[in-house]
Amino acid sequence: xxxxxxxxxxxxxxxxxxxxxxxxxxxxxxxxxxxxxxxxxxxxxxxxxxxxxxxxxxxxxxxxxxxxxxxxxxxxxxxxxxxxxxxxxxxxxxxxxxxxxxxxxxxxxxxxxxxxxxxxxxxxxxxxxxxxxxxxxxxxxxxxxxxxxxxxxxxxxxxxxxxxxxxxxxxxxxxxx
Amino acid sequence: xxxxxxxxxxxxxxxxxxxxxxxxxxxxxxxxxxxxxxxxxxxxxxxxxxxxxxxxxxxxxxxxxxxxxxxxxxxxxxxxxxxxxxxxxxxxxxxxxxxxxxxxxxxxxxxxxxxxxxxxxxxxxxxxxxxxxxxxxxxxxxxxxxxxxxxxxxx
Numbered sequence: 497x498x499x500x501x502x503x504x505x506x507x508x509x510x511x512x513x514x515x516x517x518x519x520x521x522x523x524x525x526x527x528x529x530x531x532x533x534x535x536x537x538x539x540x541x542x543x544x545x546x547x548x549x550x551x552x553x554x555x556x557x558x559x560x561x562x563x564x565x566x567x568x569x570x571x572x573x574x575x576x577x578x579x580x581x582x583x584x585x586x587x588x589x590x591x592x593x594x595x596x597x598x599x600x601x602x603x604x605x606x607x608x609x610x611x612x613x614x615x616x617x618x619x620x621x622x623x624x625x626x627x628x629x630x631x632x633x634x635x636x637x638x639x640x641x642x643x644x645x646x647x648x649x650x651x652x653x654x655x656x657x658x659x660x661x662x663x664x665x666x667x668x669x670x671x672x673x
Numbered sequence: 674x675x676x677x678x679x680x681x682x683x684x685x686x687x688x689x690x691x692x693x694x695x696x697x698x699x700x701x702x703x704x705x706x707x708x709x710x711x712x713x714x715x716x717x718x719x720x721x722x723x724x725x726x727x728x729x730x731x732x733x734x735x736x737x738x739x740x741x742x743x744x745x746x747x748x749x750x751x752x753x754x755x756x757x758x759x760x761x762x763x764x765x766x767x768x769x770x771x772x773x774x775x776x777x778x779x780x781x782x783x784x785x786x787x788x789x790x791x792x793x794x795x796x797x798x799x800x801x802x803x804x805x806x807x808x809x810x811x812x813x814x815x816x817x818x819x820x821x822x823x824x825x826x827x828x
Contacts, residue, residue: 568749604763610777
């Protein structure tokens with residue numbers, strides 16, 4: 497294969513790939529590239545045949561607005577993993593695009609950390625659990641406020657429950673199920 | 674904690690009991706319902722390993738006075754095969770321990786629009802994707818105990 501027949505940018509890429517030693521010849525490299533393109537095209541066509549499936553979006557060739565649109569489509573189609581991937585890759589490609597950065601921040605994988613629990617908090621969690629289990633039937637469907645395993649108030653809505661409670665610190669507020 | 678690896682390191686960091694809710698005529702599915710804090714507000718939320726994100730009920734979200742500037746509004750997600758409109762946030766969820774330590778999760782949260790309120794007669798929901806996916810958890814039906822800890826151990 498004569499690399500001079502290729503566009504300069506592509507020829508440079510081929511030369512670099514050959515220099516890395518992964519491929520023995522330009523022919524081998526181009527054959528591998530064609531396989532990748534065929535697979536991608538096949539995947540694209542398969543997606544097109546699926547009703548409601550979002551079209552394939554290539555982060556490298558898409559505009560920021562295309563990516564935002566694709567993220568929203570993925571969310572609507574139930575493809576949460578795809579939405580996250582597009583958001584993270586899009587935010588990396590367009591670091592100045594505020595909306596993509598926001599999607600990446602909100603959809604990023606969760607992070608966890610351990611926080612020491614105070615003895616009083618542990619006791620309250622336990623007492624509230626016992627109360628809820630014991631009174632589930634009697635209060636089903638109602639909103640309740642509990643403090644350390646004791647009922648503070650019950651109401652028919654969350655708004656009614658908290659209307660006159662004032663400071664809700666230390667209270668468990670929940671609908672009984 | 675009573676769950677350990679063979680080398681003595683803990684599998685989880687905290688636990689709580691009284692979490693298994695038997696099916697009833699009004700609620701025909703068994704549930705694991707946990708006591709949690711959502712952005713500091715203590716409430717209940719049920720585990721849904723087929724679910725998505727922290728699905729926060731609108732009434733609870735209103736009490737949190739969430740910052741709209743940090744939100745992604747007017748989103749539609751597929752929830753239980755139904756398209757639901759609402760707002761996406763990044764919220765701190767705390768699994769509260771009655772033994773051991775609490776675990777905080779910085780998670781994706783979805784708050785449905787007010788029109789969705791009351792459609793599922795349920796508390797908020799802890800989905801796997803975007804919420805529990807980085808949490809180790811286990812349930813012992815014999816003792817009605819839910820164990821939890823971070824997927825990346827702090828020890």
